[in-house]
Amino acid sequence: MTTASKGATTSADVVVIGSGIAGMSAAVSAAQTAVEDGGGRVILIDRATKAEAGGLTKWTSAYLRIDDVYEPGESFVPDIVEFSDGRTPQWYVEELAERLPETMEWIQTLGIRFKRLPTYFINSSRKRLQPVGGGEALLKALQPEAERLGVETRYNTTAHRLVLGQDGAVTGVEVAGPDGPETVYAGAVIIASGGFEGDPDFLARELGSEEPLIPIAPGVHFNRGEGITMALDVGAARAGEWNNFHAEPVDPRCESPEPLVMVFPYGILVDQNGNRFIDEGRGTVDETYESTARAIWGLPGGIAYYITDRQLDRVEARERGILTTVKPVTAPSIEELAEALGLPIDQLRQTVEGFNEAVVAGPFDWRQPDGKSTVGLEPPKSNWALPIEDGPYLAYPIKCAIVFTFGGLDTDRNGQVLTDAGEPIGGLYAAGECTGLYHGKYPGGTSVLRGMIFGRISGAVAMKATRSRTPATTAH
Template sequence: MANDFDFDIVVVGCGVAGTAAALSAAEQARKSGSSARIAILERADYDHRGGNSRWTAAYLRMENLTQVAENFVEDMVRFSDGYSDRDYIEVLAREAGETLQWVHEKGVDFDYLPTMFLTSSKPRMLPVGGGRAVIDALSRRAEALGVQIIYETTAWQLLLDDEGAIEGLNVRVKGGHSLRLGTRAVILAAGGFEGNPEMMSQYIGRDAHKIPTIAEGGHYNKGEAIRMAMAIGAKVSGQWDSFHAEPVDPRSNREEATVMTYPYAILVDKYGKRFVDEGESTVDEQYEAVARKIYFELPGRIAYMISDQKMFDIPNYERALQTEQPPIEADTLEELAQKIDVPVEALVETVRAYNAAIQPGEFHWDRKDGKQAVNITPPKSNWAIPIDKAPYVAYPVVCSIVFSYGGLSTDVNGRVLSADDEVIPGLYAAGEITGLYYGKYPGATSVLRGLVFGRRAGLDVISYLKDHLPLSQTS
């Protein structure tokens, strides 16, 4: 069957992993004295390109531009209860600094910018301008080397030759027409399946369609790339029934409308009862567990943060309260309960019991202070301050999905494996489409792994093509 267009490499997805893959492949081809016809396919239009990468602040678990955070490998393995691939994580740790310096050379600056975490146990560097700055810089460099970015195009089927190697893929373009692209290698970097209600229901469970994505970009991650790889026998990994979660204000339409001030307040369910130790640890180490508890355990899958005017005295509280929606306020707890439709007597008693349980001690907003509330269930380990300064305030809080955990299994060069742990010739994957995480998400590692393994996939694919069907030599 004739192809509509031919490329040496097709990258599916224009986020940090996809742009890193395309650029590194183009650079490696030029370095080896060859030329490669490379295309990036992007489902969105130019103004919305990049999936989750476009919207993320892109936290990076780095001490500095060259050194990962302390216990990087051990934490990632431990958080997964030993299920994550240690070899993969060790490569990530070893090449993180080199990869970020490579990104820096393309025009992206990095700094220790303010984050939404007022308390933190690990350092977090950020690219100035967030994920969008990374995408813009890498894609601009890739286009300068001849990479084509084709927008409003969705890949839906991988094509194999008689020996099981990639020979093309079918895509749909705007308007619904389908085209066949001939290619000798495909790098899948199209994100997870959080934008697909059917897959969310299948793997996450009942009412999963109600979980909001953390940002608009998640709606573009519909899982076709995962499924079309599975259709040709790709192995999967990662925890398919779980996901990276954040607590957000459901009233907001902003991206990442997080509510991270709850450690200085209390959280109650729809019946006015506390359900979690709000001060168990620094907020960066516990917010995901709180968000998941709201979704998986609470009636109605909603909670309310209850506080008072002292919350607004906490330095930089605005950083931790990313919603643009105003608090629900009332002069009395009884009135506040009525406004949020929580049983009045239950909320009043919850706050009374909490206030009575608070122990003496000095409050420190910026670190674990040991100021506890005891002899209540659950207790509160830090930041226990009374709720007694009206007007009282409430914020609704629900669980949002940042990205899904389940995805494709690859080796450390990004080559997709079959269910028999054999490499599928010509097929690569990088970024959130790959299954790495289990259990607790080790914060600030997702963008990092997208960049590292996107770059590695781009480098390896040139070696694959040169070994099988030599590329054209540049003049």
């Protein structure tokens, strides 16, 4: 049994940790359920200030992997399971598909509208839906609803440890806020505090590398893994791929959130020695950007350079694929470009000349894989191979950014946290990125979706379950 430490105490029916899409959905859902059942107290805590709160949701475009507002698409379940080579639980994805219509109806009652907007995956035809205003709009719809329902939000407050009752169920959480330490006793605790991407030591330990990763947005810094660790300390099971993460290729010179460089198939990528190291055109951008970013992370210095020439102008949608606000490095010759980038001049010239000689003639179509490739080159280029010979030449440095980690807690259909034996831990729920789901590569457009759906599920279930438990108000 974990006993509470000294300090102030209070009680609630449900405590939610984290104010991203999963946490806000859970808090609102719990409060709505309380109103339906005669009342109840919901406390939401977040380590950030009010202005900074919202986790990664605040910074994301929030693309959703669905065909229409109420329609996940026929291949939704098999596609997501296939992304993980069958390691992602099919029941979880089926639950997402089943709960989608009611959840989308729910969020629309709060004023959210959806629109099909072009993505930065400029050569992919996969459908994406987006809330108008992105992830921040979702939060701005949920926050006033939470206030209207009486959810008590405590900013600048960090959860440290779960409290257990005599029966081993969770009965509260120890937190530290502006007024010092406090124990919040509760009938249920919902962890929705993201992954551990904001803790370099935690990352190095699980990923097996100390090579730094660029945070994709300011929200990354608040996700330090305490929520996951607290649950593991009381017997929670792990799920997802703990030594992997969602990666994106970004311009390290740019300080704006998500400074993506998604046009890498239309040119070549070289390492700091001036050598190509990957087939830049092996698939559409949405299929290859993550593995490309991870390959760059594994290079000496963790950096690569995207090099192209005037022919990039033939890619009509190129501006959608370049989100960095820093202009490219330009030069009238490859030699001068190498000098500007600090790359070996002779080696870069040799790399470009060898690539140009290997390019096969044929029509170029930036919109889809065109089969315009190289021959006799290693690594090959499978599509969009154009000679780099029409200056001025330009380049973007690229590093690997971390969006979120794949490893997290194991849960059931109600969002209740499970032990290694598959048994639910009483009073403990989790939703969003702190729950382990992904393996291999990230199936784009699912993180916000699952946070919203399972946040809503766990909030309602937790509030109903707490009716059969009386939150403790004295130290155990």
